[in-house]
Amino acid sequence: MLPSPVEVIQAFISEFPLLMKNLVVTLQEAFIGLFLGVSVGFIAAVLMDTFDILYKAFYPLLIITQTIPSVAIAPLLVLWFGYEMTPKIVLIIISTFFPVTVGLLDGFRSADKDSIGLLRSMGANRFQIFRYIKFPSALPQLFSGLRIAAAYSVVGAVISEWLGGFGGLGVYMTRVKKAFAFDKMFAVIFLIAAISLALMALVGFAEKKCMPYRNTNKKGEKL
Amino acid sequence: MKKLEVKNISKSFDGKPVLKDISIELNQGEIVCLLGVSGGGKTTLFNIISGLLTPDSGQILLDGKDITNQPGYVSYMLQKDLLLPYRTIEDNAALPLLLKGAKKKEARTQVHPMFAQFGLEGTQKKYPAQLSGGMRQRAALLRTYMFSKDVALLDEPFSALDTLTKSAMHKWYLNVMENIKLSTLFITHDIDEAILISDRIYLLSGSPGEIAGEIIIKEKKPRKDDFNLTPDFLQYKKKILSLL
Structure with missing residues (x-):
């Protein structure tokens, strides 16, 4: 039931071409979904910050979208949008725009009032x-x-593939699960974890590039 | 020549009067202090002059033109330096020019020659967090100056600094002012500071705040380092204390 690490590595190597083929599909969905989700989140945050009435009207709705588990909406999305890429991307948009919107809204509200007054003057x-x-x-x-x-975004892509699709790591997972191929199962789990970590590292890198003032100390040395 | 005129300004918040019939003037190239206790409505007056607040009655004239309730004419500097932490010093100083629609590159070229005059050499590419409090105030004054070479309102700009830094800043400030001739209204609650740097002092006292007196400091500029130890200085101080 529990494969040894060696078996997992062996499975990873033997399945490598197939894993990569499915990975491309998943990553494609994740990137498109993430890009659109972040865009939607950004626009929503700006609108809600500019017009207080929108904030009051939509903030509670926003929270509600997050209380519905994504496994519950994913089958609906499949019924509405089919087995192609659309339902996956919609699910990723739903799960990624929220942290962006909430973060931005908080950020906008934390802006220094005196600095705003100065610029107004x-x-x-x-x-x-x-x-x-x-x-x-x-x-x-x-x-x-x-x-x-x-x-x-990666988790969202995998979940929606699980519930219907022609390719991607989620589809691969359901297939090896049905075959009770635990070694392959673990291989794909580790791959998904690694991809998520890599994406987060990418965000961290962009963060450093965008906020260089955070990486210097008093003497101006790079940290 | 009259640069800025504040005419009969009154203001109250929620029925409580804060300023009553304030009239003051600022001539071209003058440094005028507004001296009074904290919470006496000095900052309210500055907010009105800069156009951020609407007075209940009265007028603000700049070069004879009515600018009451219109932001964007006089520059304003506060006790907090309010340098944006995510912009380098040169980009902070260039901000007023960017707001007026200048391109980033031309704004920087306009700002660069001023760094030496303000004693800020070598800080162009640094971030505010890398500078000392005194240097940050210098940068804030440079930004104020980049906004308007006409009239500046300084709201207790040096009061957050320690005594030694403050005294060094006074010397630096008078030095800079000799060169740039910026007409300045300066809020302070420090009597020594007021006598040291200004050409004239208005005393603001009472609640609601009223002008309690005007004192002209005749000491020539540039002033000697030991001006604050002379009998003249003490005379001025006595007079101010008796009026407040």
């Missing part, structure tokens, strides 16, 4: 206040949200 308009104060103040929270979203 300099005659800045709303867009300029957003660009020079609100958005940069929200960057740390945006990246925290992105980290979570990145991990969710």
